[in-house]
Amino acid sequence: MSAISNLKALRPASVGGDEHRRLGALLQQGLGLAPTRANLSALADECRHRAHGMGIAEPAYLDLLSSDGTSARTEWLAIAPVLTVGETFLFRDPALWDLVETRLLPGIKALTRPLWLWSAGCSTGEEAYTLAIVASRVLAPGSFTVLGTDVNSNAITAARFGVYTPWSLRGTGTTRDGLVLSGTQAVRIHDDVKKTVRFQTHNLSDASSFPPPGTLSFEYIVCRNVLIYMTQNARTDLISALTNCLSPGGILMLGHGEASGISVNGLKAEAYDAGVIYRKPLRQALAVAAPPASARTRARAGGRVAVEDPRTRKSQKPPAIGGQYRAFESIQRREGEETSRAHALLLEAASQARAGDTASAERTATAALVLNPLSPEPHVLLAALLASRDAFDDSEKALKRALFLDPASIPALWQLGALYKMMKRGPQATFIFARLLARLEGLPPDQDALPFDNLSIGELNALLRSALGETQ
Numbered sequence: 142m143s144a145i146s147n148l149k150a151l152r153p154a155s156v157g158g159d160e161h162r163r164l165g166a167l168l169q170q171g172l173g174l175a176p177t178r179a180n181l182s183a184l185a186d187e188c189r190h191r192a193h194g195m196g197i198a199e200p201a202y203l204d205l206l207s208s209d210g211t212s213a214r215t216e217w218l219a220i221a222p223v224l225t226v227g228e229t230f231l232f233r234d235p236a237l238w239d240l241v242e243t244r245l246l247p248g249i250k251a252l253t254r255p256l257w258l259w260s261a262g263c264s265t266g267e268e269a270y271t272l273a274i275v276a277s278r279v280l281a282p283g284s285f286t287v288l289g290t291d292v293n294s295n296a297i298t299a300a301r302f303g304v305y306t307p308w309s310l311r312g313t314g315t316t317r318d319g320l321v322l323s324g325t326q327a328v329r330i331h332d333d334v335k336k337t338v339r340f341q342t343h344n345l346s347d348a349s350s351f352p353p354p355g356t357l358s359f360e361y362i363v364c365r366n367v368l369i370y371m372t373q374n375a376r377t378d379l380i381s382a383l384t385n386c387l388s389p390g391g392i393l394m395l396g397h398g399e400a401s402g403i404s405v406n407g408l409k410a411e412a413y414d415a416g417v418i419y420r421k422p423l424r425q426a427l428a429v430a431a432p433p434a435s436a437r438t439r440a441r442a443g444g445r446v447a448v449e450d451p452r453t454r455k456s457q458k459p460p461a462i463g464g465q466y467r468a469f470e471s472i473q474r475r476e477g478e479e480t481s482r483a484h485a486l487l488l489e490a491a492s493q494a495r496a497g498d499t500a501s502a503e504r505t506a507t508a509a510l511v512l513n514p515l516s517p518e519p520h521v522l523l524a525a526l527l528a529s530r531d532a533f534d535d536s537e538k539a540l541k542r543a544l545f546l547d548p549a550s551i552p553a554l555w556q557l558g559a560l561y562k563m564m565k566r567g568p569q570a571t572f573i574f575a576r577l578l579a580r581l582e583g584l585p586p587d588q589d590a591l592p593f594d595n596l597s598i599g600e601l602n603a604l605l606r607s608a609l610g611e612t613q
């Protein structure tokens with residue numbers, strides 16, 4: 142019999158004892174994760190599922206996971222999405238980003254050109270894009286490249302899109318200049334920022350994958366809120382691997398307290414009000430000969446991926462005007478006028494929202510709603526505005542009204558899914574996103590999906606698939 146017992150007995154509630162220890166050891170070996178009740182249960186379920194899919198017994202599947210080959214590496218990447226926690230947002234911890242912008246990047250910008258900046262464990266990309274936005278304020282165009290990596294391939298797919306719900310901007314204050322707020326229901330990263338960032342799937346607990354393919358060393362590495370999920374041994378190994386990837390003079394930034402109890406060898410800690418950073422002394426450049434610039438450039442260029450062409454946006458289309466079945470022409474005319482006026486108000490509200498004047502936007506959207514209460518659109522816009530000031534319950538009510546008026550409204554379904562995500566009601570968000578995905582089936586991909594956000598059906602489709610963890 143295999144060293145690892147049959148997992149058939151391992152139902153989520155019963156993960157314990159020997160099985161607990163074996164799965165826990167596997168989790169640490171494969172992803173560096175500290176075992177919790179939730180991830181052990183997810184691992185047990187996933188093993189059962191994957192073994193069944195491959196037509197092999199569960200013990201054989203566990204043997205495969207615990208082996209050291211390419212198949213094991215691939216398998217860990219395949220199951221990582223159900224085992225990891227991807228909570229993130231743009232400009233998370235603004236004081237730290239202020240430090241990066243005002244002190245750290247200006248201090249290292251003379252080290253080399255281009256500077257390589259790495260967001261290790263970037264989840265859906267918000268941290269990598271934040272880094273690119275901050276870098277673009279300090280460094281000349283073309284003088285830096287950002288790499289974003291994560292073990293969760295679904296998160297990397299979403300990162301490449303660079304489209305988020307407005308909730309991703311929570312707490313950003315005035316730091317929005319590098320982003321395009323293309324609408325009220327979605328946030329799109331500006332193409333100029335996207336061009337400076339590349340993403341790849343990468344397991345930080347795979348010792349053989351350092352530095353990530355196509356790179357040699359980095360002048361700045363940020364790895365935050367990743368080590369907190371790891372065992373002490375895995376943290377120690379990861380900090381050492383990241384240290385080895387730093388160029389002389391380069392900086393490592395970890396999350397608050399994530400290096401506690403670990404001696405960060407070879408780096409010098411520097412304390413700032415916003416947090417502690419670790420710098421590799423420049424003197425090490427003499428001890429460890431740096432590779433020639435040409436080799437370095439070759440290695441880096443080899444791993445580059447093609448950058449998407451900027452997408453051509455289409456102009457906004459007015460919503461369909463109802464009222465064609467009315468009996469009296471005068472009523473029809475008046476209703477037509479009110480609908481047009483309501484639509485004009487709605488456009489005005491959307492533009493006020495984009496300019497950040499949400500109070501005026503809310504007033505204008507309410508006026509549009511009074512003029513045309515039977516259209517779902519003002520309700521959806523109001524819901525987006527209410528959610529942006531955390532009035533989640535009122536936002537949900539507004540969306541339920543919109544869906545009462547049009548149960549198939551794409552903007553209403555998208556907003557409701559996004560709202561449930563913000564409210565951390567995961568299963569409901571998944572249910573709504575799946576419903577929306579079914580609603581999009583058969584629609585032309587280049588048709589507008591969200592009236593005020595320049596997001597096409599094709600883009601929304603891909604976004605939903607990645608949110609739902611489906612392969613493209």
Ligand SMILES: C[S@@+](CC[C@H](N)C(=O)[O-])C[C@H]1O[C@@H](n2cnc3c(N)ncnc32)[C@H](O)[C@@H]1O
Pocket residue numbers: 171172173225226227228229230233261262263264265268290291292293296343344345346364365366367370
């Ligand atoms: C809580 S998120 C943090 C995201 C971002 N760094 C931030 O601070 O907002 C943690 C991320 O670490 C990733 N992660 C966990 N274990 C990893 C591993 N072994 N290799 C690479 N990424 C990992 C998860 O997939 C998840 O996306």
